[in-house]
Amino acid sequence: MSLTRRHNARATIGRVIIILLAAAFVLVFMGVGGRFAYQEWRASRQFLPVTGTITKSEVGRSTDRDGTTYYPDITFRYEVDGRVYRDGTYTVSRTSSSGRAGKQRIVDQHPVGAERKVWYDPTDPAVAVLNTDMTWFPWVFIGIGAVIPGIAILIIVSRGWSRQARKANLAASGLSVPVEMLTHVNPRNVEQLGSGRVRLRGATTGKGVKMGLGLLAAAVFWNGITWTLVLVLWSESGGAWKWGPMAFMSIFVVIGAFLFLGGVWKIITSIMVGRRIMPASLTIDRLPLRLGERFTVEFEQQTRSACQINRVTVTLFCQEWVRYTVGTDTRTAEHTVLERKQTVLEQSDAYASQQITGRCEFEIPIGAMHSFDAANNKVKWMLKLHTDIAGWPDYASDFPIAVVPRIVPGVGEPGRPPIGEIVEVSE
Amino acid sequence: MSKPQVTIELKPGPWDDDAYRNAWPIGGKIRGRANVHAPQAVKCKDITASLSWKTHGRGNTDEHSAESVTLHEGDLFDGQMLTLGFELNLPAEGPITYDGHYVNVRWNVVVRVDIPWAVDVFERAEITVLPDYDDARR
Numbered sequence: 001m002s003l004t005r006r007h008n009a010r011a012t013i014g015r016v017i018i019i020l021l022a023a024a025f026v027l028v029f030m031g032v033g034g035r036f037a038y039q040e041w042r043a044s045r046q047f048l049p050v051t052g053t054i055t056k057s058e059v060g061r062s063t064d065r066d067g068t069t070y071y072p073d074i075t076f077r078y079e080v081d082g083r084v085y086r087d088g089t090y091t092v093s094r095t096s097s098s099g100r101a102g103k104q105r106i107v108d109q110h111p112v113g114a115e116r117k118v119w120y121d122p123t124d125p126a127v128a129v130l131n132t133d134m135t136w137f138p139w140v141f142i143g144i145g146a147v148i149p150g151i152a153i154l155i156i157v158s159r160g161w162s163r164q165a166r167k168a169n170l171a172a173s174g175l176s177v178p179v180e181m182l183t184h185v186n187p188r189n190v191e192q193l194g195s196g197r198v199r200l201r202g203a204t205t206g207k208g209v210k211m212g213l214g215l216l217a218a219a220v221f222w223n224g225i226t227w228t229l230v231l232v233l234w235s236e237s238g239g240a241w242k243w244g245p246m247a248f249m250s251i252f253v254v255i256g257a258f259l260f261l262g263g264v265w266k267i268i269t270s271i272m273v274g275r276r277i278m279p280a281s282l283t284i285d286r287l288p289l290r291l292g293e294r295f296t297v298e299f300e301q302q303t304r305s306a307c308q309i310n311r312v313t314v315t316l317f318c319q320e321w322v323r324y325t326v327g328t329d330t331r332t333a334e335h336t337v338l339e340r341k342q343t344v345l346e347q348s349d350a351y352a353s354q355q356i357t358g359r360c361e362f363e364i365p366i367g368a369m370h371s372f373d374a375a376n377n378k379v380k381w382m383l384k385l386h387t388d389i390a391g392w393p394d395y396a397s398d399f400p401i402a403v404v405p406r407i408v409p410g411v412g413e414p415g416r417p418p419i420g421e422i423v424e425v426s427e
Numbered sequence: 428m429s430k431p432q433v434t435i436e437l438k439p440g441p442w443d444d445d446a447y448r449n450a451w452p453i454g455g456k457i458r459g460r461a462n463v464h465a466p467q468a469v470k471c472k473d474i475t476a477s478l479s480w481k482t483h484g485r486g487n488t489d490e491h492s493a494e495s496v497t498l499h500e501g502d503l504f505d506g507q508m509l510t511l512g513f514e515l516n517l518p519a520e521g522p523i524t525y526d527g528h529y530v531n532v533r534w535n536v537v538v539r540v541d542i543p544w545a546v547d548v549f550e551r552a553e554i555t556v557l558p559d560y561d562d563a564r565r
Contacts (some may be wrong), residue, residue, distance in 0.1 A: 169515055201501065312514055320528055322487075322530060323486045323487060370522070372525070372530065372532070376486040376488070377482040377484070377487075379530060404521075405521040405522065406559060406560070
């Protein structure tokens with residue numbers, strides 16, 4: 001079997017196992033949640049009333065290694081069609097949770113010997129309950145089960161769209177580069193000019209706002225779950241704070257707060273930057289670049305309102321990126337291979353709508369690795385721009401570029417190209 | 428049961444220098460031969476020669492077979508000696524051989540004897556793939 005076939009077979013088996021595990025996870029959670037929800041719905045809609053007498057009323061305890069939880073342990077006696085039943089329960093699904101006080105209040109409302117309206121199942125009169133209210137409990141299971149396929153569908157659809165859009169944009173840009181070589185370059189931000197020159201467009205305010213909104217969406221999801229659990233803990237402990245569980249939950253609350261504040265900060269700073277300055281563009285001699293190639297970078301950016309620019313720098317940046325597995329965790333690591341910074345504009349007062357420009361030159365080292373994009377191993381090339389605005393949030397944008405394994409003629413010793421070697425970081 | 432023995436001989440790369448004997452430029456053609464000796468009869472689906480790269484280092488392994496050619500199909504008989512020539516093409520877009528901090532890329536020529544319902548016999552020869560001059564502007 002060839003390497004590619006074996007690799008594809010392993011990848012397919014891996015995907016099938018993941019899909020099966022995810023499907024089992026979804027089925028279990030949706031199944032349990034759905035079953036409880038159906039039982040509660042039937043109790044609230046189809047059960048018939050009858051008078052019952054409470055025969056037992058106390059707070060039940062359930063203890064395991066995670067601690068003790070409580071439930072209202074209530075039974076009652078009732079009569080249907082002349083037959084006496086003795087095993088009526090408080091609710092259809094006996095769920096227990098922390099917080100004894102809440103259960104004690106329920107027990108106090110239904111003392112032994114008291115007569116209460118109870119509800120029995122007309123299809124099976126041996127089943128009867130005191131409380132037919134629907135609870136949140138089944139919906140927690142259904143919600144968890146629904147989130148997984150939802151996220152999977154979003155990832156699959158967005159990947160498909162992203163690749164289609166990349167191909168279409170690459171075709172429109174007129175660049176003759178295989179799309180695989182430009183997977184980290186968004187062709188929509190690349191414009192082919194005359195004589196091979198290429199303009200790269202920088203990040204817009206909208207991109208920053210989108211990132212901020214993404215963080216806020218994550219914060220809503222995270223905080224929604226966290227605060228629901230906090231409120232459930234609080235309500236079940238009878239309105240009193242239990243310091244042990246709350247200290248544990250505080251970690252999640254702090255993470256949620258950071259997510260929220262991070263999103264708000266990103267949106268505010270992006271809008272602030274956008275009010276002072278427009279997105280930058282960098283024009284380079286050609287794309288893709290070759291090993292040993294010396295190329296010019298022309299920087300252009302327009303101000304919206306008067307401001308003082310402290311400094312504008314452009315950095316040629318090359319980075320290795322890997323994804324690796326440790327046990328069941330998947331992690332990533334990055335290593336900077338090359339970092340060469342140049343200042344293209346020093347201290348400058350700019351008036352409103354002024355075009356600020358600068359120019360610098362870089363060289364792709366002949367011994368460097370070209371752009372490499374495999375699933376778990378990548379070598380990424382990019383230009384990083386930083387516009388330092390006095391007393392205001394700075395503008396920063398990355399401009400991914402592609403480097404091909406071709407050497408510029410006349411560079412290096414003819415007939416003896418160098419072996420790809422690591423290039424040291426220059427400060 | 429004695430398994431077939433495989434050796435690989437590659438013709439030197441395009442550069443005269445001995446230091447680059449096992450080096451080829453991207454888009455280059457690798458010529459060589461596989462010597463297969465079967466000490467005893469063995470069921471064999473096929474014998475293939477392939478050119479592939481594989482990553483090493485911190486990251487999970489990525490691998491890709493650039494080209495594969497079938498050199499022989501059918502069983503090997505007792506004492507059979509085969510000399511099978513092959514020609515494999517390196518892709519023009521790379522990747523080149525690379526020794527980085529986290530990322531390492533290695534190229535291999537692999538000759539594999541596919542034995543049904545048994546572990547395949549294979550031999551590999553590591554090669555170095557180098558960048559080439561840009562013909563378009565030469």
